[in-house]
Amino acid sequence: MxxxxxxxxxxxxxxxxxxxxxxxxxxxxxxxxxxxxxxxxxxxxxxxxxxxxxxxxxxxxxxxxxxxxxxxxxxxxxxxxxxxxxxxxxxxxxxxxxxxxxxxxxxxxxxxxxxxxxxxWTATPTPTLTPKPTPTLKPDTATLGEKNAAAKALSYLRYSAFSREGLIDQLEFEGFSHTEAVYGADQSGADWYEQAAKKAEQYLKYSSFSRSGLIDQLEFEGFTRSQAEYGVKAVGY
Known part of the structure; x- marks a missing residue:
């Protein structure tokens, strides 16, 4: 979705x-x-x-x-x-x-x-165009905080697009430690290039951007330069 x-x-x-x-x-x-x-x-x-x-x-x-x-x-x-x-x-x-x-x-x-x-709402979220295998968690090694951060990361990704850094920041805002937030973002299985494309599409739904302006906005959101360039290319720039 x-x-x-x-x-x-x-x-x-x-x-x-x-x-x-x-x-x-x-x-x-x-x-x-x-x-x-x-x-x-x-x-x-x-x-x-x-x-x-x-x-x-x-x-x-x-x-x-x-x-x-x-x-x-x-x-x-x-x-x-x-x-x-x-x-x-x-x-x-x-x-x-x-x-x-x-x-x-x-x-x-x-x-x-x-x-x-x-x-x-009960539908399964639409998979990314280039899905990655979901990492196998080992219950005996992941802490409770890490497991909860991973679950919260998946919850956010169901309704919004995030960069890796943006998702880590959001999890830290929720009170998770930096280590837990990093674990949660990395266990989400998100394709950050596809997330950049989704975020670019969202921006263009409510405002007009130049190609360079949209790249700058995506970088501001925490995407890398290559991810931002991929995102704007995906929406037609």
Missing amino acids: KYLTILLVLLLAVSLAASGCTSTTADPAPTPGTAASTTAKYSIGDVVQVDPSNPNYSEYAALLIVDVGEIYYTCEVVVRESPTSAWMIYPENRMTSRHTDLEFGFPHYMEQVDPGTIAT
Whole structure:
């Protein structure tokens, strides 16, 4: 699937943290059915994203408002295969956010949907064009932190494109040690050249770039020069 970096990076992980979205286990959840505050900008069923000028913007991943309380929104991460495909809920990512925090971090309204009709995403991610064999992990040598970093790396790569360095940085942002983050990125099996091509495609969906400008942007994201040049060539430059 074509997923963005959130606001990730990321689309979602970084941007959600930056915008004040939190796990429902960390913040008091809003009471379902509570009348919404008159200051709430969004309604149940609104699909929202960061500003389209933000590098973390994506047409393939967003937030769905599923409940509006007096202080908090409850939202789900949703993804889709293409701009014309139906949204699907990305499992185990329900969160709450104060009205002001979410509206500031996600000011772009995309569309209105019926939350009751949205299916949960269960499809297997589209493999890369040049897949690599998945390394065999030895349970007796990998630490718990390394195993969790590897699982988190695969989770990010399901909805966004990353360079190796960018993925390591994101895992460290999540609290993993540098050693664990490196292990997680290297165990992901990602083709970093193909990741560069995906990231280039994502940038061109919301903005125009010169060839050199797109290469510079990919290098800024942590891709090597050769990976960046491969990425821009893959999208037609």
